[in-house]
Structure formats: structure tokens, C-alpha cells
Amino acid sequence: MAPLLDVNNLTTHFYTQDGVVKAVNGISYSVDEGETVGIVGESGSGKSVGVMSLVRLIPTPPGKIVDGQVMFNGQDLLTLSKNEIRAIRGNKVAMIFQDPMTSLNPVLTIGRQISEAVELHLGMDKKQARNRTIELLELVGIPSAADRIDNYPHQFSGGMRQRVMIAMGLSCNPQLLIADEPTTALDVTIQAQIVDLVKRLREEIGMAIIWITHDLGLVAGLAQKMIVMYGGNIVEQAPVVDLYKNPRHPYTLGLLASLPRLDEDRPKKLLSIEGLPPDLVNYPQGCPFYARCNYRIDKCADTPPQLKEVGVKHKVACHVDVQTAKWTTEHPYEEFNLM
Amino acid sequence: MLAYIIRRILWSIPVLLLLTLTVFLMMRSLPGGPFDFVGDKSLPKSVVENLERRHHLDWPLAWQFSSYVLGDGITGGICTGLSFLPGCELVQAGARIGVSEGLIFGDLGMALKLRGRTVNELVAESLPISFQLGMVSMAIALIIGVPLGIMSALRQNSWVDYSSSFIAVLGLSIPNMVLGPLLIWIFPLTLGLFAIAGWGARPPFFLGFIPNIFDWEFWKHAILPAITLGTAFSATIARLTRASLLQIIREDYIRTARAKGLREQIVVVRHALKNSLIPVITVLGPLIVAVVTGTFVVEQIFGIPGMGKHFVTSIGNRDYTVITSVTLIYSVLLVTGNLMVDIVYGWLDPRIRYS
Ligand SMILES: Nc1ncnc2c1ncn2[C@@H]1O[C@H](COP(=O)(O)OP(=O)(O)O)[C@@H](O)[C@H]1O
Ligand SMILES: [Mg+2]
Numbered sequence: 001m002a003p004l005l006d007v008n009n010l011t012t013h014f015y016t017q018d019g020v021v022k023a024v025n026g027i028s029y030s031v032d033e034g035e036t037v038g039i040v041g042e043s044g045s046g047k048s049v050g051v052m053s054l055v056r057l058i059p060t061p062p063g064k065i066v067d068g069q070v071m072f073n074g075q076d077l078l079t080l081s082k083n084e085i086r087a088i089r090g091n092k093v094a095m096i097f098q099d100p101m102t103s104l105n106p107v108l109t110i111g112r113q114i115s116e117a118v119e120l121h122l123g124m125d126k127k128q129a130r131n132r133t134i135e136l137l138e139l140v141g142i143p144s145a146a147d148r149i150d151n152y153p154h155q156f157s158g159g160m161r162q163r164v165m166i167a168m169g170l171s172c173n174p175q176l177l178i179a180d181e182p183t184t185a186l187d188v189t190i191q192a193q194i195v196d197l198v199k200r201l202r203e204e205i206g207m208a209i210i211w212i213t214h215d216l217g218l219v220a221g222l223a224q225k226m227i228v229m230y231g232g233n234i235v236e237q238a239p240v241v242d243l244y245k246n247p248r249h250p251y252t253l254g255l256l257a258s259l260p261r262l263d264e265d266r267p268k269k270l271l272s273i274e275g276l277p278p279d280l281v282n283y284p285q286g287c288p289f290y291a292r293c294n295y296r297i298d299k300c301a302d303t304p305p306q307l308k309e310v311g312v313k314h315k316v317a318c319h320v321d322v323q324t325a326k327w328t329t330e331h332p333y334e335e336f337n338l339m
Numbered sequence: 340m341l342a343y344i345i346r347r348i349l350w351s352i353p354v355l356l357l358l359t360l361t362v363f364l365m366m367r368s369l370p371g372g373p374f375d376f377v378g379d380k381s382l383p384k385s386v387v388e389n390l391e392r393r394h395h396l397d398w399p400l401a402w403q404f405s406s407y408v409l410g411d412g413i414t415g416g417i418c419t420g421l422s423f424l425p426g427c428e429l430v431q432a433g434a435r436i437g438v439s440e441g442l443i444f445g446d447l448g449m450a451l452k453l454r455g456r457t458v459n460e461l462v463a464e465s466l467p468i469s470f471q472l473g474m475v476s477m478a479i480a481l482i483i484g485v486p487l488g489i490m491s492a493l494r495q496n497s498w499v500d501y502s503s504s505f506i507a508v509l510g511l512s513i514p515n516m517v518l519g520p521l522l523i524w525i526f527p528l529t530l531g532l533f534a535i536a537g538w539g540a541r542p543p544f545f546l547g548f549i550p551n552i553f554d555w556e557f558w559k560h561a562i563l564p565a566i567t568l569g570t571a572f573s574a575t576i577a578r579l580t581r582a583s584l585l586q587i588i589r590e591d592y593i594r595t596a597r598a599k600g601l602r603e604q605i606v607v608v609r610h611a612l613k614n615s616l617i618p619v620i621t622v623l624g625p626l627i628v629a630v631v632t633g634t635f636v637v638e639q640i641f642g643i644p645g646m647g648k649h650f651v652t653s654i655g656n657r658d659y660t661v662i663t664s665v666t667l668i669y670s671v672l673l674v675t676g677n678l679m680v681d682i683v684y685g686w687l688d689p690r691i692r693y694s
Contacts, residue, residue: 057597059589090599097598102591106690107613116609117599152689168599 002074003030004208005054005176010068012053015061019281023049025232026067031176036202036209038223038240040216040255044277046232047212051178055089072176091121094169098181100161104153111149114168121172136167140197159190163197170201178210183218195222216259220244225313228252231278231288234307238314248316248323250295275333287319291336294327295320340685344678351674355667356408359442362666363404366659372396373451373657394451395433399426406434407448407663410441448660458664461649466668467548468538469638469645472568473630475561479569480576480626485619487573488580493607495585503577510574519567519640526563534560536642564641568634572626576619584615617687620680627676631669
């Protein structure tokens with residue numbers, strides 16, 4: 001069966017005064033119906049631009065999708081007309097964003113903001129849309145929804161606002177929900193509640209999810225498949241268990257090493273990956289992770305590694321096999337800067 | 340909300356009173372007086388003294404102020420009760436003349452130079468006209484400014500944007516003294532359109548100040564001075580609207596609205612416009628000040644019998660009562676204008692709740 005979403009060589013650049021920002025550089029992946037895919041990577045690695053390109057929400061100019069295909073239900077979203085893509089946004093493909101404080105319009109009631117999508121895509125009249133909105137608010141666990149529908153965003157806490165955002169995202173029964181760091185701005189306890197809520201709703205509605213985060217620990221219990229992004233590229237992609245048990249990219253190793261683990265007697269010192277992400281304007285000629293890689297070899301400096309299969313559904317873009325190779329340098333970034 | 344409005348009004352009373360006192364004292368500290376004339380027009384000393392006595396100008400300042408604010412009745416009464424207070428003999432002698440019933444009873448006093456006329460009469464004649472001019476100018480400023488700002492924001496860096504910035508800069512940099520005569524030269528003199536001077540609306544006005552807006556006579560006289568006065572403000576408003584909308588359009592919730600699949604027009608009108616007008620509304624308060632003060636020049640150019648004339652001439656004439664009262668009325672207008680701006684502000688932005 002064809003996947004619900006099939007992304008092929010998606011490439012998005014920003015044409016700015018400082019040069020061309022190569023934010024997303026030919027990423028390919030697929031999402032099956034009902035599947036949850038986690039995308040991780042440090043900030044600036046192109047996660048948001050990558051998913052916003054799917055429904056063409058990139059500000060143009062300066063942004064431009066310069067290459068690729070986004071097959072959704074057999075249609076290439078990148079070739080649809082403006083009206084056609086609008087009919088999909090908020091309908092079959094919904095998005096929720098990082099900061100629930102700024103993602104809701106402060107001068108419109110939350111009821112209005114949810115029902116406008118329902119009226120638009122499901123063709124409901126005002127009254128039906130209002131009833132549906134109350135149902136949705138109840139569904140996402142807003143207490144006394146019927147009373148709160150006419151409240152403004154500032155009358156809700158951060159967690160409640162993110163619930164409102166989720167209600168909005170699910171209002172038209174999407175086939176795909178894109179959640180761009182939906183918990184990053186929230187307290188840890190609230191984060192867990194939101195994750196649980198999404199899990200429950202996924203069971204009820206059965207939509208596929210792309211869940212972006214820079215917190216590997218958070219998606220572990222949620223996703224079936226993981227994608228690791230670095231410098232606008234996918235550097236590793238694997239079923240979730242595989243990725244945690246058997247990481248194959250030095251960057252993934254670094255991400256996992258920087259995660260506190262409960263299954264170790266004594267927590268080892270938290271590591272963070274030394275150095276800065278690559279300059280997206282003067283993009284490195286070879287591997288984008290070269291500057292920060294403990295395993296780098298000469299080849300990495302000038303030949304960009306391609307994503308290749310290393311296990312069942314497990315792909316990695318690296319010239320080195322980290323399972324057998326030894327570190328070639330202790331402090332890659334310092335040495336890189338001296339080079 | 341009502342409590343807030345009432346509190347704001349109560350708070351403004353001491354401010355207005357202080358302001359009145361300041362103007363009162365400042366005017367009287369200027370050299371010369373209302374009855375000093377130069378050359379052959381000068382009056383005999385005895386006549387001046389009589390006139391001054393007639394208007395209580397021989398009283399100590401404190402009593403003069405008391406007469407202006409509380410009226411001759413109350414002031415005389417105080418002096419009868421507390422006759423040991425300094426200056427009370429003068430007050431008791433003069434209070435019987437009765438020039439003012441007092442500000443607190445709505446009496447703005449007698450004009451000193453326009454013999455036999457009360458300030459209330461002057462204000463009743465001229466304030467509605469200035470007010471009408473001010474309102475039409477504000478309306479023009481908004482009607483031109485807001486759409487111009489929106490267009491240039493939505494077509495940022497296009498020819499629409501550039502030409503509207505050009506118009507905005509032009510509008511800001513041409514002084515009223517140039518624009519007014521220029522418009523007179525173009526329209527009435529060359530094209531024979533509109534009136535050269537004067538004011539078309541005649542009392543009685545609806546609610547005391549609203550003219551019949553279906554009367555061509557009104558517009559014929561109002562349109563050119565209002566354009567003169569409104570252009571610069573429309574430029575300010577356009578620039579502000581543009582900047583504000585450009586900032587709002589980058590907000591996260593605009594992205595949310597687009598992610599919902601809404602049409603771009605709906606995104607702008609429903610999600611961006613209301614937010615972007617909030618800063619515009621905020622400057623309307625100070626702008627009202629500017630419109631009010633701006634009317635002096637424009638009223639002069641177009642020969643409009645508004646209040647600006649009284650404001651300017653009364654300073655030169657040392658007409659103490661007129662200048663104090665006119666200033667007070669302008670201040671009341673400003674306080675009211677700012678209060679209305681705050682109310683609109685609260686209505687636009689639900690996060691603001693006055694309590
Ligand atoms: N509107 C824009 N103009 C220029 N550069 C942009 C714009 N939006 C994003 N970028 C750049 O694209 C890169 C990827 O950003 P993003 O996808 O937001 O990263 P993240 O992985 O943190 O979500 C960043 O380097 C960012 O600077
Ligand atoms: Mg992001």
C-alpha cells in the first residue's frame with residue numbers, strides 16, 4: 001500500500017540579503033496512514049521549515065521550495081493551485097505549533113478561532129460549528145467547555161492553550177497532524193499531559209502524526225519511526241527502538257549521550273555536542289557534521305555521505321560505521337577551528 | 340467599565356483645575372493688561388480704572404481666581420463670613436457687580452475686550468465649527484491613511500508601497516500654510532470648485548455640534564480646510580498602519596490562520612487588521628491634540644469663524660477670561676479624546692480590561 005505521505009528530495013532555501021540560506025537540502029521520507037514519525041535535531045536544523053514546506057506555509061519571499069515532491073494521497077502538494085492547497089491545509093493536514101502563547105490570535109475568542117476552520121472545511125453553519133467546537137474542546141479536556149468557548153486566549157494557561165490548539169488541529173478530522181515542538185514551551189508535567197492527550201486522540205481518530213521535538217526522550221514513547229535531522233539533511237532514520245538501541249550516526253550518538261538515562265545505576269555526566277551547527281549560507285562541501293564529529297575521516301571533508309540502508313528500515317548518512325570504528329579525535333570542533 | 344470612566348473623569352478634574360490656575364497666573368504675569376492701548380487709542384486713566392474695577396482686576400489674584408471658579412456669589416459670601424482675610428474689602432465692594440456665576444456653574448465669564456459678550460456666547464458660536472473641522476479632518480486622515488497603510492504593507496516594496504510612502508512623506512513635509520493656499524489656488528480659483536473661505540454649516544446643530552452632513556454647503560466649505568489639516572495626519576497614520584501590519588503579519592497566529600486554510604483576504608481582515616490597528620488607535624489621542632492645535636492656522640487661511648481665532652487673539656489682547664476658558668475647553672476636549680481612545684482600545688484588545 002502506498003504511504004499516506006511520501007516526501008521526495010524536498011529542498012527549501014531562503015534568499016536573503018546575506019545569501020542563500022540552505023535550510024532544507026533534499027530530504028526524503030514517508031509516513032504511513034496512522035503512523036507516528038518523530039523528527040529530532042537541534043534548533044536550526046530545518047525541522048520546521050521542512051514540515052512547513054509540505055503544505056507550502058513558507059513565507060515567500062524570501063523562502064522558496066526549489067525542488068522535490070510531496071505526495072499526499074497520491075497528489076503532489078507542491079504542484080497544487082493555491083485554492084487546492086488551501087482546501088488541504090487545516091483539513092486533511094493540520095498543524096499545531098510550538099508556542100501556544102503566540103500561536104492563538106489574542107483578539108478573537110477561541111471558539112471563533114476553532115469554528116472558522118470547521119465552517120470552512122466541513123461546510124457547517126454557525127450553530128453546528130459552535131456545537132462541534134464545544135465537542136472538540138471537551139475532547140481535548142477543557143473543563144466546562146460550553147462556558148469557555150467565548151473566552152479569549154489570554155484567559156487560558158499555557159497547557160490549556162495548547163489543548164485549544166490541538167482541538168483546532170483536529171477539528172476537521174485530519175489524516176495527518178503535524179506537531180511542531182508542541183510541548184517545548186510548556187512545563188514538564190504539562191508536557192506529559194499533552195503527550196498523553198495526543199496518544200489518546202490518535203487512538204480515537206487514527207490520524208498519522210509528525211511530531212517534531214529536540215527532546216529525544218519525549219518522542220520515544222510516542223513515535224514508531226524516528227528521523228534525525230542535521231543541517232537541513234536527514235542523517236539517520238530508523239524504527240524507534242532501533243534508533244535508541246542501535247544508533248548509527250555520530251550525531252545521533254551525541255544526542256543520545258546528552259540524554260539522562262534512568263536505566264543506569266549512576267547517571268553519567270551529561271554530554272552536549274561541542275561546537276556550532278553548520279553555516280547554512282556557506283554550506284560545507286563534505287559532511288555537514290564534519291566539524292563536530294569524533295569519528296571523522298579524511299573522506300568526510302569533501303564527500304557528502306548519502307543516506308543508505310544499514311538495517312531493516314534503518315538508514316544512515318555516514319562514511320564510517322560507528323559500531324566498529326574508533327574515535328579519530330577527542331575535541332573535533334577545537335581542532336576544526338584550528339585547521 | 341463605567342466605574343473606570345467615572346474615575347477617569349473625576350481624576351481629570353484636579354488636573355484641569357491646576358491647568359486653569361497655571362494659565363490664569365501665566366497670562367496675568369505677562370506685561371501689559373487688557374485695557375492698555377498704545378497711541379491715540381489709549382484710554383484715560385480713570386476709564387481704565389473703572390473697567391478694571393468692573394472686571395475685578397483690582398482684586399488680589401487669589402480672589403480673582405475664586406471669582407472665576409466659584410463665582411461672585413460664593414466669593415462674596417466667603418468674604419462676608421471671613422472678612423478679616425486680606426483684600427476682602429475690595430471683594431465685598433466688587434462682588435455685587437457680578438461678572439461671573441462661576442466655572443463650576445458653567446459660566447466662563449465675561450470677555451474683557453469684546454464688550455458685553457460672554458465667553459459662553461463666543462464658545463457656543465465658534466466651538467462647534469472648530470469641532471466640525473477637526474472631526475472631518477480626522478475622518479479624512481483615517482479614511483486615507485488606514486487603507487493606504489494596508490495597501491503598502493500587503494504589497495510591500497511594490498510600486499504601490501513606494502508611491503504611497505512618497506505621498507506620505509510629501510503629506511508630512513508640506514506645511515499647512517503652503518498646502519492651504521495651494522488648494523485654494525487649484526480648486527476654487529482655477530477650477531471653480533468648492534468655496535474659498537468661510538463656513539457653510541449654520542446652527543442649530545444636532546446635539547449642539549453635529550451639522551447636516553447631507554448639506555452641500557457644509558462640504559463645499561469644509562472639504563479643503565479638512566484636507567489641509569488631515570493630509571499630514573493621514574501620512575502619519577498610513578506609515579503607522581503599514582509598520583504595524585507588517586509586524587503583525589509575521590506573528591505566529593497569522594501562520595496559524597494560514598495553516599487553517601483560510602483565504603489570504605480573510606487572514607488579513609479577520610486576523611491581522613484588528614491587531615494592527617491597536618497602535619494606530621493609541622496615537623489617535625496625541626493626534627487629536629495636533630488636530631485641535633492645528634486648526635488655528637487653517638482657520639486663519641480659510642477664514643473660518645472657529646475657536647482658533649479667539650485662542651490666538653485673546654493672548655495678544657490679554658483677554659484673561661477668554662484665554663483661560665478657551666484653554667480649559669481644549670483641555671476638556673483632549674481629556675475626552677484620550678478617554679475615548681482608551682475605550683476603543685479596550686474594545687479592540689480583549690486583554691485590556693479597565694477596572
Ligand atoms: N523566514 C526565514 N528567512 C530566512 N531564514 C530562515 C527563515 N525561516 C527559517 N530560516 C532559516 O532556516 C533554518 C532552519 O530553521 P528551522 O526549520 O526553523 O529550524 P528548526 O529545526 O529549529 O525548526 C534556520 O537556519 C533559519 O535561520
Ligand atoms: Mg522549529
